[in-house]
Amino acid sequence: MINNRAVCLRPIVRKTVIKGTLLLMILTPFLEITPSKIINYLIFVVIWYALLSAYIVWKRSYTYCIDDYAITIKGPYRERRIEKSQISDCFISQGFLARYFNCGSIYVIVKGRVVILRDIPAPDAYYNVVCGEHARGA
Numbered sequence: 001m002i003n004n005r006a007v008c009l010r011p012i013v014r015k016t017v018i019k020g021t022l023l024l025m026i027l028t029p030f031l032e033i034t035p036s037k038i039i040n041y042l043i044f045v046v047i048w049y050a051l052l053s054a055y056i057v058w059k060r061s062y063t064y065c066i067d068d069y070a071i072t073i074k075g076p077y078r079e080r081r082i083e084k085s086q087i088s089d090c091f092i093s094q095g096f097l098a099r100y101f102n103c104g105s106i107y108v109i110v111k112g113r114v115v116i117l118r119d120i121p122a123p124d125a126y127y128n129v130v131c132g133e134h135a136r137g138a
Helices: 014-030 035-060 095-102 123-134
Strands: 007-009 063-066 070-075 079-083 087-093 103-110 114-121
Touching: 007 103, 007 114, 007 123, 014 035, 014 095, 070 103, 070 114, 087 123, 103 123, 114 123
Parallel strands: none
Antiparallel strands: 007 063, 063 070, 070 079, 087 103, 103 114
């Protein structure tokens, strides 16, 4: 049960599209693309973006709801609730592209396992809300 003050977030996927496109651009020079094989390359590109689109749909199917007492992770097949009192540590991970798109992942350590809130918007803004007393400088 999520209270009325919950904030629900979905992963940002723009970074995923850019990374997929960059990887395709890096791989393309290593492929043998000749005029007779251009159709094969175009089929490869269509399949590449179809798989990338499927991954994006799967990634966007997750919702992270944060309230005063817990974090609720709603996935395509199940829903998990993590009480904030169970959190032992947290940290943020942001690469170059994540900083550019103002997104990042918050890693939450709960009873020896890691739960990742992937590619959420403005992770610095939600870090204190998610991690509470485990936040930096506390």
